[in-house]
Amino acid sequence: MWSPRHQEYQNKEVDFIVERKNRLVAVEVKTSRTIDRIDSAGLRIVREEYSDLFHAGIVIYSGDTIKSLGDKLFALPAICLAR
Numbered sequence: 001m002w003s004p005r006h007q008e009y010q011n012k013e014v015d016f017i018v019e020r021k022n023r024l025v026a027v028e029v030k031t032s033r034t035i036d037r038i039d040s041a042g043l044r045i046v047r048e049e050y051s052d053l054f055h056a057g058i059v060i061y062s063g064d065t066i067k068s069l070g071d072k073l074f075a076l077p078a079i080c081l082a083r
Contacts, residue, residue: 012042023055030061035075043073 016027026046030039043057057073060081067075 012045014042014046017046019053022053024050024053025055026057028057028059029078030059033062035059035061035063035067035069037069039075040069040073044070047072 013028014026015029018025018027024046026043028039028043032039039059039061040057043059047054047057054072057069059069059073059075060078061075062078063075064077064079065075066077066080069075
């Protein structure tokens with residue numbers, strides 16, 4: 001069972017935390033067409049605080065390129081969800 005929830009960590013927002021079978025996926029949704037390091041700040045904090053459970057962090061955005069944002073962090077265009 002997936003259990004999504006909204007969280008704040010050290011004043012950084014994470015839109016969803018999805019937990020399943022002792023694994024966490026953190027999701028941040030942005031309307032911007034570009035992504036930079038600051039957009040994944042909340043995901044980085046979750047990755048550090050829950051390193052034993054953290055599986056991936058995903059920024060969903062309005063751009064058109066899948067990007068790596070660092071260890072276990074990715075930017076995914078929203079259009080990919082419609083495919």
